[in-house]
Amino acid sequence: MTGTMLAVLDDVESGAATIRTIAARAERIGARLLVYLLTPGPLAAPELAPFGVLYLPDQMLQADSEEQVAKLRSALTGLPVDIDIRGLFDDVAWLAGDMRRARPIADLAMVGSHETWAIPYLYRRVTEMLALASGGPLAILPPGRSLTTVKHAVLAWKASTEAVRALHDLVSLLEPGARVDILSCGDRPTHDDDARGHGAVAAYLEHLGFEVGSVWLEQRYDVAEQLQTHALEIGADLLAAGAFAHSRLRELVFGGVTAGLIGETRIPVLLSR
Secondary structure (H helix, E strand, O other): OOOEEEEEEOOHHHHHHHHHHHHHHHHHHOOEEEEEEEEEOOEOOHHHOOOOEOOOOHHHHHHHHHHHHHHHHHHOOOOOOOEEEEEEEEOOOOHHHHHHHHOOOOOEEEEEOHHHOOOHHHHHHHHHHHHHHOOOOEEEEOOOOOOOOOOEEEEEOOOOHHHHHHHHHHHOOOOOOOEEEEEEEOOOOOOOOOOOOOHHHHHHHHHOOOEEEEEEEOOOOOHHHHHHHHHHHOOOOEEEEEOOOOOHHHHHHHOOHHHHHHHOOOOOEEEEO
16 A cells, blocks of 8 residues: 655756656555655756756745745646645755655655756756655656556566665555566576576565566667667566665766666656665
């Protein structure tokens, strides 16, 4: 059961449609929806963030935030869901930290993909915070996609605590009798009972009444791209994966599946840690 859902955005014009999509999920499961609208101080250009900040007195920034919240409330008028809209305003470099310190308690956080955000830097910081430090799972929705119902999902499997958490979080979103394809990239274990394999995961899901498939792909290129391509090809509603954190230096040099899924989201993605 999902009692409270959290949604975050930084732009009413491009983000309101995503909030309506998220609200449809909240309505279906009878959840309360908590929305945070982030209002950063003015920038010389969005792509320059966190640099290029232009000074604006706090009183004016607060007034701007309140105006944007009122605009979002108007855009969401009539939604048949219990919705609480709150505004946060600050320098763009601090907003993700402000969001973290607010400590909103929710069973599931959801955001639109990077196309629905006005400031790419803020999108990266907020999604990173929600995926790694919010205490719950994060779902990212690309434009035109929905999580109102999840009848077919792909679970990206790598034997780890994060992947097990993704498994549990995924189960809470699935429709009864849904299909789950367990997907790994790389060499397949020689023995079916190998702890790195899919056997225990499949048994767990089948016991819960789900239809299960098992897929191993040869790793040929970027894993995040490979996972999403396969999920799209088989018509899945959702791709679930563990969220893995690296040091800033390693992330910069080597990248990572989590960073790839956040940076270019082509299918609804659920990240768990």
